[in-house]
Amino acid sequence: MASKVFHISPRSKASLHIMSSLERLLEHSEFSQFLDVWNLVAIKLHFGEEDGWGYIHPKFVRRVINQVKKHGGKPFLTDTSSVYVGSRSDAVSHIQTALTNGFDYIVTGAPVIIADGLKGSSSIEVETGLGHYKKVCIASEIAYSDGMICLSHFKGHELCGFGGAIKNVGMGLAARKGKLSIHSKVTPYIKKECTGCGTCKRYCASGAIYLEGGRAYINAERCTGCGQCIINCPNGCIKIRWDESAKNVQEKICEYAYGIIKSLGIPAFFLNFLIHIAPDCDCCDHTDASICPDLGILASTDVVAVDQASVDLINKSQGIPNTALGGKHGAGTDKFRIIHPEVDWEVQLAYAEKIGLGSRQYDLIPFP
Ligand code: SF4
């Protein structure tokens, strides 16, 4: 059955502009039915990296927050820390990055709470019974929220072809252990530059790390893939083996999204922002030029339909020359396949539909 996907145009004038349309859309029964009953509301988004700027503008976020509050809800902005070492790898640096990028209470009207705790280990296991995972390891705070509004900046992605709502939920709400298992089939490795300081051994709850000959080693049989050693090594000597295939990464992300939306049953709706559609992920420390004009905001209660509608709109649109598309920017070109030719982006949509996460069939409804 086709799902409803609402589309707000990017065009604006004083009497009718994209931000006011966004607020009015949330009054539509499709979405306000949730806002009427939710108390603690997770606003899931990506705060961007230190030197990136392609993430969702905090002023859009404020409009969403306004509506949640109007209905009596208590919103908080949330994400999980990254599995690799960087400006979002623990809760403190993550919140600092969010503030630097404009996600301050004074701008958005809501606090930032990192969903997987100080170092990414605050998690719960949820049964899925699916092909890659029988259980998934998700950020604990999301499990305690009454509902979730998932704000996704739609753009290209190196491993998934594109990154939208499915990835924002599936990867973005996996705790560190989950993220590591999505990306990698085997244990991390320790570089020869290891000084043998022993810090990683202290943080390894599984006793998988031992010191020998002045350096550390990992016993793969004991390692549970929690990822704590990676972020706690003061010298950056412990590395992830990014060895999982793009197909499996996408399928695993879908299973994580399933664990949150279906197994855990967190009620949710999804807003995709097709604004500054960059070729690569917001985790990059830079933001490249948009590959096509802004296309507005899409909203749905179906995580699959909203991503399918987003990719279709982008591929139908006329692309922008002198961008990552090279000369292949005509209307109707498969833009994410041009940018990331080694990745079949359809995998995540097809697999998501197959496991019952949502429908690729949709009715696009212009709003207002
Ligand atoms: S990933 Fe976790 S279990 Fe494995 S060696 Fe590192 S700290 Fe230990």
Ligand code: SF4
């Ligand atoms: S924390 Fe890093 S430098 Fe210290 S022993 Fe472990 S791997 Fe080596």
